[in-house]
Amino acid sequence: MPNTNAKPKHGRRARRRRRGDPGREQLVSSSLESAQQCLLNQDYGTAFVHYLLVLHLAPVFKDFARDSFRFTLFKWAEELDSVGRIQELFDCYEQALEIFPADEVILNSMGEHLFRMGFRDEAAGHFHKALKIKPDYLEARENFYRVANWLVERWHFLMLNDRGRNQKYQQAIQKAVQSGCSTVLDIGTGTGILGMCAKKAGAAEVYACELSKTMYELACEVVAENGMEGSIQILHKKSLEMGVPADIPHRVSLVVTETVDAGLFGEGIIESLIHAWNHLLLPPKRSEEDLPSGRVIPAGATVFCMAVESLEIRRHHRLCAAEVGGLKMAAAGELRSPVSCSLEPDDSTEPYTTERLSRLPGGYRALTEPFTALSIDFNNVQELEGLSSREVQVMRLPVTQQGELDALAVWFQLHLDQENSLSTGPQEDTCWEQAIYPVHSAPGFVLKPGDELLVEVSCHDAYLRLGCVAVLRDGRKLHLDQRVDPQSSMKPGPNPEVELCSALASLQTSQRESEDFSLLECSEMALLNYQDYHQSFSLALTKLISEMKLRTQNLSSAACAAADASLLYVLDVSEGFSLLPLIAARQGGVKAYSSVEKTKQQNVLRRLAVSHGVPEEHLEFWLNRAEDEQGVLQRPSTEKLWSAIILDCVETCGLIRQKLMEKASLARFLLEEGGRIFPEKIVILGMLVESDTLLMESAVQGRDPTLGFNIAPFINQFTVPVHVFLDFSTLDCRHLSEVLELFVLDLMDTNANYTEREVKAQATSGGRVTAIPFWYQIHLDRDISLNTLSRTSHWKQAAVVLQEPLEVQAGDWIRLAVKLHKSTISISAQVDMAAVQME
Incomplete structure (x- = not known):
């Protein structure tokens, strides 16, 4: 019989030992x-x-x-x-x-x-x-x-929803495997779809690598779900770090990849393919007897380019006005975005940004026909290795339409093999955007038919770099690397050509030699060009400061005896570059505090302050003395409170800024009597829409497997219910309701706020409610407001995408449950059946 006392005795001894350790x-x-x-x-x-x-x-x-x-x-x-x-x-x-x-x-x-x-x-x-x-x-x-x-x-969802693209890749891989490429490496496997295509086509060995841990784990799950766990080896590794036999047992006969971005080379495909050819791939086939041999899918690419005019591109990359909010900008020096259409590599700039030209607000005008900027053969390692040392090529683009030169737009055709290719052109329905090379030189330059635009093309650092260098006009060569005076170029006179030539001849030749050169983010440039924003804030600040000055004048002389007691204090805690403190300080009798952090941008504000007669001591940079983020909102001095605090409430992407209401609550306690927070109220507006585009961008659609593979349940785990950086003005959608007031945030009255609200909307036409785009009416005071849906706004919109589309008939009432938790808005919708039955 077991010793039944053993366990209790052991427990008692253990307890005694713990108690006996004073x-x-x-x-x-x-x-x-x-x-x-x-x-x-x-x-x-x-x-x-x-x-x-x-x-x-x-x-x-x-x-x-x-x-x-x-x-x-x-x-x-x-x-x-x-x-x-x-x-x-x-x-x-x-x-x-x-x-x-x-x-x-x-x-x-x-x-x-x-x-x-x-x-x-x-x-x-x-x-x-x-x-x-x-x-x-x-x-x-x-x-x-x-x-x-x-x-x-x-783009992951768009790519998997693009049946044509998927089938072309599958066909090219199947053809290669059946022609003898039995060992395959998928570089940048993503969901694992290309590697699975190779295995399904009959490849004996398939390897894949993925640098992103998230995508690597996703690919492992997808491969296992599709019964290929033991036949596809996936490595969580960069292909440049792989070798034989450390990672794969021998060289492979086929590399498949889609590590290309809008500018083709931005994801490092050149470097990874050079490494693959030198370390992972069998040598290419040189004769019919060379078996086995190596090859790459895609086999190559052709890059196309054209010059375009676009106000939307222009206002995100350079200053478009000589005066902003009453401030003459001449003293600011040169301001532009960090995206530089230049042949010279520069760590402070990017060679291009991206846009979907077909959805560009305000559209664009093609000033030239597309031309071939570059062709590359991915199956020629010597060509790949020589890309960076290629001589700069000068292309001559005949101008076909008159317009202002704003950018070069770039796209490419990806040649998978001799029969299958994919285009990322602006007219294609593709998951890729186009690469945009903004032109900063000679702002206001108007091209006209008969001109020839000279463009230099290079790949010195394995990036495709383009630079507009000159225009041939009537036998003369006008160089574009010279700066044009914004004052003369913003408003061309009766003979723009004469003015332009005069400006080009008389002004300095190098942008980079300018000591007054300063970079602003693209969103900051767009904000600087947003005239209604600055005019509205200027009016609202003028009203408040006038009211506060009257209040101060009514104080007793004893109360005003302290130093600076008559000054009004204004704090701007906007994110990034902001002119609002200077607009406030220019009113006189105001000491303004700016949250601008970058030294060069602070110098821009100082130069503008001097040129507008603002005393140096009336403009202070608050973050220079704040130890941490919590220190941003505090008293300006021991004696005073703020007359106005400007809060940056809405992110450029279309969301409410995080911790906005907490900041507003703190700000209210730091206001002097009669002081105000700007803005004082935000109204969230929205609309019911039907949009297949938003559905395709939010999740893999349909019940059918992708190329026969079960991928959707895994990638759809990353479905995000709120889309950001949306251009509602160009979104392909049907409006199914009028504009709705979804929510109200009162920054001056905490008792007026709530966390959730029910809204009733009536369908104006039948269809499927798939999403609810939303934007904001920002009330600076009772009379002055801004709408983030404005075409000239720097803000984008956002949209809640419903998990299940809602079928509605014209006249139906829809109940929306709207909740705002911190900065995230959530909306659920259902047809109000009680209202339907009553009708």
Whole structure:
């Protein structure tokens, strides 16, 4: 018979040993007291160390100390972040997760730090773990959606929904495998679809690599689901780091890849293919007897380019006005975007941006016919290796239409093999956008039929670089690398050609030699060109400052005896470059505080201040003296409160800025009597629409497998319910309702706010409600407002995409449940059956 007393005796002895260790208990007790005292003294680092000791020695205190430990961790992490001790920050989180491995709040917080540091894959993993622990944890869900926008971009869904593209790749791979390419490497496998095509076609060995951890794990799941787990080897590795036999046993006969961006070379396809040919691929076939041999799909590409006029492109890349908000901009020096149409590599600039020309607000005008800028053979390693050393080619583009030269638009045709090709042209329905090379030189330059535009083409750093260098006109060569005076070019006179030639002849020849040169982000340039924005703020500030000056004048002389007591204080906490503090300071009697951080941009504001007679001491850069983000909103001095605080409320992408209401709540306590927050109210507007485009960009559609493979359930995990950076004016959709007021945020009256609201909308026509685009009416005061749907606005729109389209008939009433949690809006919709039955 077993000894039934053994287990209880063992338990009793263990308990006696714990009770009999007074030194351990004393250490735990004193460390806990020290932790709490350090917390009161805001010595978060020491408090964190004491809490770690307590929880390691006495796990029984976990539940008791959890909240205090979290708070200490987060405050200490903020301090470490502020002084750049990033490794220590993450070490602290790792230590915390050893103690609380299933704490969704700590997991989410660490994910937020990882995301801010650019570790998006790792951040996604932490958010996903937090959601598994607590599926209704809103902060983690919003963060997961945010990181999913980065990791699984919308083109993944468009690409998988593009049956024509998928079939052409499948046909090219099948043909190659059946012709003898039995070993295959898929570089940048993504969902694994091209590797699975190779295996399905009969390849004996298939390897794949993927750098993104998120996409690597997704590909592994997809391959396993489709019964190929043992026959496709996927490596979480960059192809440039792979070798034989360390990663694959021998060289392969076929490389398949689609590591191309809008500018063809931006994802490093040249470098990866050179490495593949030298280390991973069999040599190319030189004669009929050379078997086996290596090849690449796609086999090559042809790049096309044309010159375009587009106000939308122009206003995002250079200053379009001589005066902004009453400020003459001549003293600002040269301002432009960091996207440079230049042959010279520069770490501070990008060679191109991207746009979908077919959806460009205001459209575009082609000033030349498309021309072939470059052809490349991916199966010729000598050609690939010689690309960067190619001589600069000068192309002559005959001008076919008159218009202002704003950019060069670029696209390409991808030759998969001799029979199959894909085009990314502006007229194609494709997942690719076009590459845009904005022209900064000679703003206001008008091309006309008969001109020839000279464009230099090079690939010095494996990027395709284009530069407009000159125009041939009536036998003369007008160089475009000379600057044109914005004052003369903004409003051409009766003879623009004479004015242009005169300006080109008299002004300095190098943009980069200018000491007054300053870069602004594309969204900042668009904001600078948004005239209604600056005029509206100027009017609203003038009204408020006049009211506050009258109030100040009514104070007793004794109250005004203190230094600067008569000054009004205005704080602008806008993100990025902003002229609003200078517009306020120019009113006189105002000391304005700017949140502009970059030194060159601060110098721009200083030059403008001097040119407009604003005293140096009346413009201060607040973040130069704020130790952390929390210090941005505080008193300007011990004696004064703010007369006005300008909050940046809406992100360029179309979402409410995070923690807006918390900032507004704090700002209200820092206002003097009669002071105001700008804006004082935000109304969220929206509309019911039917849009197949938004559905195709949000998830893989249909019930049929993609090329026979089950991929949709896995990639659709990354479906994000809110689309951002949407141009509603060009969105292909049907309007199914009038404009609706969805939500109201009152920044001046906290009692007027709510967290959810029910809205009733009546369908104006029948169809499927697939999405609800939304935008904002931003009320600076009762009389002055801005609408983010404006064509001249720097803001884009966003849209909630419904998980299931809602069938409606004209006249139906639809009930919308609208919720706003922090910066994320969610909307659910259903037909109001009670209203239908009553009718």
